[in-house]
Amino acid sequence: MPANSPAIEDYLKTVYAHTEWQPDAITPKVLADRLGVAPSSVTEMVKKMAAAGLVSHVPYGAVRLTDAGLSRALAVVRRHRLIETWLVHEMGYAWDEVHDEAEVLEHAISDRLLEAIDVRLGRPARDPHGDAIPAADGTLVSEPWVLLGDATAGHSGAVIRISDRDPAVLRLLHECGIGPGTVVTVTDASPEAVTVEAHGTAQRLPAEAALAIWVAA
Amino acid sequence: MPANSPAIEDYLKTVYAHTEWQPDAITPKVLADRLGVAPSSVTEMVKKMAAAGLVSHVPYGAVRLTDAGLSRALAVVRRHRLIETWLVHEMGYAWDEVHDEAEVLEHAISDRLLEAIDVRLGRPARDPHGDAIPAADGTLVSEPWVLLGDATAGHSGAVIRISDRDPAVLRLLHECGIGPGTVVTVTDASPEAVTVEAHGTAQRLPAEAALAIWVAA
DNA sequence: CGAGAGTTTTCGGCATGCCGAAACCTTAGC
DNA sequence: GCTAAGGTTTCGGCATGCCGAAAACTCTCG
Numbered sequence: 001m002p003a004n005s006p007a008i009e010d011y012l013k014t015v016y017a018h019t020e021w022q023p024d025a026i027t028p029k030v031l032a033d034r035l036g037v038a039p040s041s042v043t044e045m046v047k048k049m050a051a052a053g054l055v056s057h058v059p060y061g062a063v064r065l066t067d068a069g070l071s072r073a074l075a076v077v078r079r080h081r082l083i084e085t086w087l088v089h090e091m092g093y094a095w096d097e098v099h100d101e102a103e104v105l106e107h108a109i110s111d112r113l114l115e116a117i118d119v120r121l122g123r124p125a126r127d128p129h130g131d132a133i134p135a136a137d138g139t140l141v142s143e144p145w146v147l148l149g150d151a152t153a154g155h156s157g158a159v160i161r162i163s164d165r166d167p168a169v170l171r172l173l174h175e176c177g178i179g180p181g182t183v184v185t186v187t188d189a190s191p192e193a194v195t196v197e198a199h200g201t202a203q204r205l206p207a208e209a210a211l212a213i214w215v216a217a
Numbered sequence: 218m219p220a221n222s223p224a225i226e227d228y229l230k231t232v233y234a235h236t237e238w239q240p241d242a243i244t245p246k247v248l249a250d251r252l253g254v255a256p257s258s259v260t261e262m263v264k265k266m267a268a269a270g271l272v273s274h275v276p277y278g279a280v281r282l283t284d285a286g287l288s289r290a291l292a293v294v295r296r297h298r299l300i301e302t303w304l305v306h307e308m309g310y311a312w313d314e315v316h317d318e319a320e321v322l323e324h325a326i327s328d329r330l331l332e333a334i335d336v337r338l339g340r341p342a343r344d345p346h347g348d349a350i351p352a353a354d355g356t357l358v359s360e361p362w363v364l365l366g367d368a369t370a371g372h373s374g375a376v377i378r379i380s381d382r383d384p385a386v387l388r389l390l391h392e393c394g395i396g397p398g399t400v401v402t403v404t405d406a407s408p409e410a411v412t413v414e415a416h417g418t419a420q421r422l423p424a425e426a427a428l429a430i431w432v433a434a
Numbered sequence: 435c436g437a438g439a440g441t442t443t444t445c446g447g448c449a450t451g452c453c454g455a456a457a458c459c460t461t462a463g464c
Numbered sequence: 465g466c467t468a469a470g471g472t473t474t475c476g477g478c479a480t481g482c483c484g485a486a487a488a489c490t491c492t493c494g
Contacts, residue, residue, distance in 0.1 A: 059442075060441075
């Protein structure tokens with residue numbers, strides 16, 4: 001009944017991250033793919049986490065965070081995003097370089113150091129990718145959004161956040177000059193790609209990029 | 218044959234730290250005490266490290282770092298001391314509060330982030346306790362010193378470093394106003410305690426504190 | 435409804451690191 | 465030199481987390 005460990009924190013974070021982008025609960029297979037472990041490892045770990053009251057799970061079913069699990073997941077996400085923000089703002093990292101470093105540090109930093117970093121940064125509400133940073137009490141900012149990949153032609157709005165899962169997407173967008181706050185207008189939408197106008201120029205974004213972007217609704 | 222892991226790094230660091238204060242090689246018993254593990258765990262780990270070429274060890278004998286082990290130990294010590302320096306200089310920690318945090322972070326920080334911290338701090342040569350920080354190539358500053366606990370009456374010199382192993386000693390010295398750079402003069406020396414004059418006032422330091430202080434020779 | 439594909443679970447196993455108990459050395463003291 | 469104390473090693477065992485193979489389940493399609 002430890003309920004804490006780097007491994008469990010990674011599972012919690014991954015389950016939570018899925019809920020931010022997908023309406024339906026995550027399946028063990030997807031969890032395994034995201035974590036880079038074998039499905040059998042997920043079964044085992046999920047059972048342990050269910051016993052600890054962090055997730056709900058019935059055999060052969062999906063995995064859902066309990067209230068306790070959500071609260072622990074938010075704490076991990078807070079660590080991750082604050083560390084990413086710190087790396088970019090103070091340590092000279094680019095936004096596509098921070099993920100792996102934060103992945104490790106989030107399990108190592110004490111609450112006290114995290115608080116010191118939060119204060120230094122001025123208690124930021126969003127990280128460099130636009131991801132909301134949960135406050136220490138678990139609350140987080142939110143505003144209406146649509147996936148750019150789901151937006152129809154004519155839709156216009158500021159980019160809110162960009163998934164940091166694929167560094168290649170981040171680099172592509174960096175080259176296009178698209179980041180959080182950039183106002184984009186959809187000029188053409190198809191399942192394969194979305195064409196947007198940003199900074200007065202047209203950019204064709206493949207689906208994998210368009211599905212990694214939240215735009216203000 | 219991994220030759221790296223948080224556990225092995227801790228063993229290397231502990232063996233190295235011993236050589237900074239004691240002339241003779243560390244025994245498994247002492248290693249076990251310092252690390253807070255059972256002697257049998259040390260036997261096992263030392264065997265593994267010897268097989269990896271990090272230490273030399275014959276059964277029932279002491280443990281000594283090889284050249285490879287020394288170089289890896291210095292890298293770990295560098296991490297530890299740079300992190301401690303950073304915590305004090307930038308994150309508002311006191312010198313008696315940094316040890317545990319650094320203990321964890323030293324295993325988590327990447328070379329790149331360490332370099333960024335080193336640059337930010339201006340490539341310091343010593344940490345807040347006066348411990349020399351090995352350069353990236355393994356070189357480190359040194360100057361002649363004597364243990365304050367071994368000094369005779371009349372000896373005078375600047376405090377070079379203070380062991381960070383016992384926070385209570387650090388706090389005691391902080392209250393006395395004694396830190397790296399403080400010039401002290403020994404007025405009385407006995408096995409139990411050393412009396413020194415510092416900042417014009419006399420201070421009686423118990424042996425455990427006097428044996429944790431290096432003074433310029 | 436039934437079969438096959440794909441998913442999930444079970445099971446035995448492996449690696450790391452730790453432990454305690456018992457056996458084994460070494461060495462200090464007589 | 466011998467004994468006893470204390471340090472060291474061996475051994476079996478435990479916990480965490482991971483794996484692959486095989487069994488079990490679900491679900492979709494015909």
